[in-house]
Amino acid sequence: MFNPSQHDVRRFFCEAYRKQRNNEILTPLEAIARDWIMQHPEYSGDLEEIEAALAADYSVERGQANPFLHLSMHLSIAEQISIDQPPGIRAAFQALAHKLQSEHEAHHQIMECLGEMIWNSQRSGLPPDGAAYIECVKRRSR
Template sequence: MFTPSSDDVRRFFCDIYRKHHAKEILSPLEAIALDWIVQHPEYESDLGDVDAALARDYSVDGGQANPFLHLSMHLTIAEQIAVDRPTGIRAASQGLTQRLDSEHAAHHQIMECLGQMIWNSQRAGLPPDGAAYLECVRRR
């Protein structure tokens, strides 16, 4: 199992941004990530300078959202939907997307549920509860 560090994640997204502007070929995973990067132009300054991105502290105390965490969550949700894991996430996402008339808005709602699931798992010291996560998405 691959467990990237926060620096690895930052380099990954900054490199995609660089490749995009240099018109270089992207891997399929990078192309999916680029779709979400493009939908977040507010992150351009963070993605355009890898050294600054590596040095920056995106702690909750700083008051600014972590663009790399945000983009990673979009990518995670896209992968979950693609493989339908947990089973039912694809249908729940499609329903939410239709209701909100926006895949992006649906992702942000799903992101809330994903964050809650991860927080609950870490707090309880238990594996993530996919059923509770899916139910949260369905309720939205």
């Protein structure tokens, strides 16, 4: 299983941003990342300098959103939807996107459910509950 470090993730997004700005060829995963980066222009300053990105502190105490976590969640959700894993996420996403009339906003709502599932798993010591995750997304589309 692929388990990148925090620095690997930050390098990946900074490199995808650099390649996009220089009109260089992107890998398929970088192309997906680029699409999400382009939908979040507010993160451009965070992505410009790799060394600054590696040193940045996005702790909760600072009250600043972590652009790398946010973009990573977009990437994870896009992958989940593309392979319909956990089963039902694609249909739940489509219903939510239809209700909100925005795939991007649907992703942001799904992030809340994903974060809740991970938090519950960590708190209980049990594996993530995919069914509860899907149900959370479905509730938001009603």
